[in-house]
Amino acid sequence: xxxxxxxxxxxxxxxxxxxxxxxxxxxxxxxxxxxxxxxxxxxxxxxxxxxxxxxxxxxxxxxxxxxxxxxxxxxxxxxxxxxxxxxxxxxxxxxxxxxxxxxxxxxxxxxxxxxxxxx
Numbered sequence: 001x002x003x004x005x006x007x008x009x010x011x012x013x014x015x016x017x018x019x020x021x022x023x024x025x026x027x028x029x030x031x032x033x034x035x036x037x038x039x040x041x042x043x044x045x046x047x048x049x050x051x052x053x054x055x056x057x058x059x060x061x062x063x064x065x066x067x068x069x070x071x072x073x074x075x076x077x078x079x080x081x082x083x084x085x086x087x088x089x090x091x092x093x094x095x096x097x098x099x100x101x102x103x104x105x106x107x108x109x110x111x112x113x114x115x116x117x118x119x
Contacts, residue, residue, distance in 0.1 A: 090102040
């Protein structure tokens with residue numbers, strides 16, 4: 001747990017990705033069609049995703065509405081009634097107080113509570 005909190009896995013992934021990219025760029029690692037045996041006549045274009053104006057604001061508004069309208073007690077009651085539907089539970093503490101509970105509901109679960117609290 002301490003390794004995760006210290007960011008060890010993320011750091012290892014970042015360092016491995018850096019080493020790999022450096023090897024490709026310096027041609028120590030050859031990838032056919034990328035840095036070796038490349039057809040110079042081939043024209044490749046990378047499509048650029050264009051994000052519509054206002055999409056961030058719409059997303060943040062939906063997120064705020066979901067947080068405001070979800071019913072934590074209904075989810076808690078559901079988890080007690082049908083514990084097999086809950087695939088994982090994460091509980092965060094601050095001292096002796098619970099500050100956050102996150103339920104992950106399996107996709108197969110047939111919810112009997114309103115769907116608004118599933119997100």
